[in-house]
Amino acid sequence: MRIPCPHCGERGFQEFAYYGDAGPKRPAHGGDTGEDVWFDYVYLRDNPAGPHEELWYHAAGCRTWLVVTRNTLTHEVAGARPARDVALERSAAP
C-alpha cells in the first residue's frame, strides 16, 4: 500500500503510523453534552466496507498528520490531505 503524502510524494505505508477514523468530532465540553455523546465519541466507530477517511501520521517522513481516503476492501488509496487543512475547513463550516 502506498500513500501519496502531499508534502513528500508517494511513500510506502511502512513510513506511516495509523491512528483511526478521521470522522469523529470532539463534542463541546460541559454544558448539555451528555454521557451518551461522549461514549459515542470515545468508543463507537463504524466499520465501513469501502471508502474510509482515516488519520495517518507520516512518522518516518515529514511528521505531519494526514487524512487518507482508503478503500477498506481493496486498500486502494484515493488521496491524502494535510489533517490541518481538513480541520481548518471543518472549523470554518457552520
Place this chain on the structure above:
Amino acid sequence: MSEAALLPRSPLAGLLRPVGGRGAAGVTVAERGSLRIAGLVARAGGAVLADIVRAAYGVDLPTSPRRTEADGLEFIWAGPAQWIVLAEPGADDLAATLRGRFGMLAAVTEQDDARVVLRIAGPRVRDALAKGVPIDLHPRAFGPGDVALTLAGHVPVHLWQVDDGPAYDIAVARSLAGSFCHWLRDSAGEYGMAVEG
C-alpha cells in the same frame, strides 16, 4: 591534581571503518564534521519569513523537498514550513545569527551536535543505499538538489543529493549514528567502502 581537558569527539569515532580491500571502492564515505546546524520553523505561515530570507540571502526558502545554497549556507527543506540550515565548520554561531535576523518570524534551534552528516558517493552508492532506503533514488525520480525525509535500515534519515557523481549527504540523529554506520557497512561491504577525511 591534573587538569582535565574536554576534547570534542565525533560520534562516529571508531565506527566509520573501510570495508573490503580489493580493487577500487564502490562507495566512499566522509563525515562532514563540526558543521554549524540550525533548525528553522516558521511561525504561522512563513510568507513573511520567505520574504526576509530572500532579502537577506537572495534565495527562496524551498517549499518542496529541495535544497538551496547562498552565502555559504545551505537551506534544506525539513517538512512543511521547516528547514535545517548548515554552515561550514568555523562559521559564526549560526543559530544566534539566524535568531537575530529571523527570531520574530521563526523558531530557531541550535543543532550543531544533534546530527551527524555523512557524504556518501561512488559508482555503487545507489546500490548500497537501495538495500535500506525505501525511496527511488534513480535519476529519473531523484536528482541533485532533491531532499527526502525517510528511512535507512529503520533509522530515520534526512538525505539530499549533492551532485550527479552521484553524491548524497545523509543527516542522522547523533544517537542513531552508530546503528546507521553498522547498516551502511553491511550494505556497502560487497562493493568495497572507503573512508575519506
